[in-house]
Amino acid sequence: MFHRPLRRPLAIVSLLALADYLLWNWSLGGSHDILALVAGLTLVPLLIAVAWLIVKGATGLLAEMARRTRAQPAARSGATRAKAAGSRSRALRAAATARSNPEQHAVRSTGAGEASTQASPSSKLAA
Numbered sequence: 001m002f003h004r005p006l007r008r009p010l011a012i013v014s015l016l017a018l019a020d021y022l023l024w025n026w027s028l029g030g031s032h033d034i035l036a037l038v039a040g041l042t043l044v045p046l047l048i049a050v051a052w053l054i055v056k057g058a059t060g061l062l063a064e065m066a067r068r069t070r071a072q073p074a075a076r077s078g079a080t081r082a083k084a085a086g087s088r089s090r091a092l093r094a095a096a097t098a099r100s101n102p103e104q105h106a107v108r109s110t111g112a113g114e115a116s117t118q119a120s121p122s123s124k125l126a127a
Contacts, residue, residue, distance in 0.1 A: 010053040017046035 024039035026032075 007057075010050070010057060013046060013049045013053060017043065017050050020046055 020039055020043045024036055024043055027036035027039055
């Protein structure tokens with residue numbers, strides 16, 4: 001699909017070229033020689049501009065389609081990588097939590113109903 005900034009100039013230049021062609025055709029039929037000359041001279045650059053904008057839009061469209069086809073397999077593999085990175089980050093967070101609070105890690109590793117075999121720092125102080 002053409003990008004919005006490209007569609008507007010293409011439409012404007014196409015309308016100008018059409019209006020210039022109609023003016024040139026009318027002035028030739030109505031014996032308005034000076035107007036026909038001016039309209040004829042401006043018609044050529046307008047048609048070149050229309051052709052240039054069409055080529056520019058077509059190459060942009062092809063480039064966008066090529067980007068999308070390259071991005072689709074990368075997006076699939078990227079989702080797999082993101083899932084693996086998420087599980088790695090969860091494991092790293094669990095390890096960091098275990099290092100910062102060994103009591104809670106010991107309770108989690110032994111289960112909710114079982115008592116921890118590791119002595120708490122407060123019982124070490126009381127002994």
